[in-house]
Amino acid sequence: MIVDKFNRVHDYLRISLTDNCDLRCFYCMPEEGYQFMPASNLMQAAEIESIAKVFVQEGVRKIRLTGGEPLVRKDFSEIILRLSKLNIQLTLTTNGTRLHEFVEIIKTAGVRSINISLDTLKKDCFLLMTKRDKHEQVMQNIQLMLDAGIEVKINVVVMKGINDEEIIDFVEWTKNTSIHIRFIEFMPFDGNRWNSNKVVTLQEMLDNVQEKYAIEPLERIAHETTKKYKALHHRGTFAVISTMSAPFCGDCNRMRLTADGKMKNCLFSQTETDILSVYRNGEDITPFIHQNIGEKKQALGGQFTTDLNKIEINDLQNRTMISIGG
Ligand code: SAM
Ligand code: SF4
16 A cells, blocks of 8 residues: 555556647646657656556556646557556546547546546637637537546636636536536646636635525545535536645545656655656666655645745746646
8 A cells, every 4th residue: 555644545646648738728838948858758658557557556546647638649549558457447637639539449448437628618718728729629529428428527727817707607518418517726837827816716616606506515535636516406517626725635645657757746746756767777666656655745745825825836846737747
């Protein structure tokens, strides 16, 4: 078992496959000067499988593939098929632009639930936020996944003055569709010009939804990052990932591997362990995994608190979101 000094058992690994992406979401990827990782620095398919196997031996039961955009990796199919042979729950987070090319592979790999990011239901706002004209393709691919019987969760990063007026429209979507909307509080990362004024908090989102709908809270399953709700009589649900105003660090079970094989014990951790180099040197990575988790801070990487007004973006030490893997 992988346990930290606060007795939190870590059985969920998120693996970033690349820091490359076919969208340019401004809250994730810096507008200028971003250098993509050289290909030779990325974990190769066989390396991902071998490294994942060690994590599984140590107790990991769930793996999520992410990025960057995992579906831009040319060997995505090979990677997911290799991982599908491990005895784990396998899933992925994607921007959805290329899902139509992977429906069969995703089903063959045994993926039953998928997270698709979509911050707006409006074509022009999508273009503004991602700098790419792919809204229609993503909408079609969401339907494709639903038709294939795969559970779909929609990730929506909510930002004041950008898309916060669409919260109600997203909840309306859950009325007749069995879809699960997850509103995410805007988080600070290198180069994303985070500002506390742009954050819409859990409470603000709930107040907004309740102006139109009667809602009921749903039971929280251990380790979940969301507070879940349902508008009465709707088929789908909505939830809030309240990392900034009400984080879920108390029973966190998550670990991350960046695309270049660095282990992070928290989205906001300042330190990393170079697991890929250890592996390439032919050494056993197991002690390094435990050492990394042993250094995990109690909350939010030890970098800030829920007092948003006290967060100084320039004092935070982290990678850009696109190079961590969300
Ligand atoms: N490309 C894939 C996608 O967009 O779903 C996977 C990687 S992306 C980094 C993972 C998730 O992180 C997405 O849902 C994205 O919206 C979210 N994300 C990125 N930057 C964020 C930020 N600054 N605050 C909150 N969520 C963020
Ligand atoms: Fe790409 Fe996902 Fe980041 Fe958007 S959020 S730039 S889709 S990695």
